[in-house]
Amino acid sequence: MWGIGGVWIGLGKGKGGAGCTTSALELAYAATQRGRRVALLELDPQGNATDVVEPTTRAVGIKDALASLAPTGGQPRPAPLPLAEVLVPTAWERLLVAPADRYLGNRAVDITPEGISALRNARLSGELEGIVDDVIIDLPRDIGKLSATGLLGMEYLFVAARATVWGAQGAEEMRYTASRVTQKGNPELSVAGVIVTEYDASKDSVRVLGEMRTLFKEALIEPPIPRRSRVREAIESYHTPCREYGGADLEEVADRYQKIYDDLLKKVEGK
Structure with missing residues (x-):
């Protein structure tokens, strides 16, 4: 169905501020650096990832693609569009995006079971074959219908978390949710790893990281992503991947994400 190594990857978080969107963007960029075409599906109504990659249109x-067919007030609703038809070019080379905006939050209210299964059906049918090689799904913070839609669609989930008590708790909650989705509706789903982001090596962070190593064992990706103040400058202010923004500090961050992507690709190709 897919070319060798083609994979649907998800990025999730249990708590806000975990660096999930940055991780999704950096992994998407890492994939393009291997010559792969990537579709970024943003399920977060805040639309931050959409803003960063600058789509050519938001029409x-x-x-x-998740539109509900359930009538409201006696009036039928528009039929959902194929996923391929909502992918638009971006300012990032080899990257398409399915844009998100605040109206996506309304879809979480009226989405039908068919809508929740839309991404899974697109993956299993090979709808994006020939259009992209990899798909990366950026999940919202809340574990609700939109998160369920993404979890049902992906094959591998990375959980982004900071080395804080709440960050560790949130990562465990997301891992548990993924295990339930694996059991109930998406047997292909597995947790690819827990990415510790914005690690500052403070006394408390060192302590919590040790506890996370005990909790997540081999699922914890080592080493953690270091905290670098210019990451937000590059991503949020200049809408530029770390490697292209430049500097040894950001090259280090980009290298970490490149290795995470490359390791996953090797795992997929080895199956």
Whole structure:
């Protein structure tokens, strides 16, 4: 169905501020550096990832692929669009995005079971074959219908978390949710690893990281992503991947994400 190594990857978080969107963007960029074409599906109504990659149009979005057919007030609703039709070019080379905006939050209210299964059906049918090689799904913070939609669609989930007590708790909650989805609706789903982001090596962070090593064992990806103040400058202010923004500090961050992506690709190709 897919070319060798083609994979649907998800990024999730249990708590806000975990660096999930940055991780999704950096992994997407890492994939393009291997010559792969990537579709970024943003399921977060805040639309931060969409803003960063600067789509050429926002006339369509991921919400249109999840549209509900259930009538409201006696009036039928528009039929959902194929996922391929909501992918638009971006300012990032070899990257397409299914844009998100605040109206995506409305879809979480009225989405039908068919809508929740839309991404899974697109993956199993090979709808994006020939259009992209990899798909990366950026999950919202809340574990609700939109998160369920993403978890049902992906094959591998990375959980982003900071080395804090709440960050560790949130990562464990997301891992548990993924295990339930694996049991109930997406047997292909597995947790690819827990990415510790914005690690500052403070006394408390060192302590919590040790506890996370005990909790997650081999699922914890080593070494953690170091905290570098210019990451937000590059991503949020200049809408630029770390490697292209430049500097030894950001090269280090980019190298870590490149290795995470490359290791996953080797795992997929080895199956």
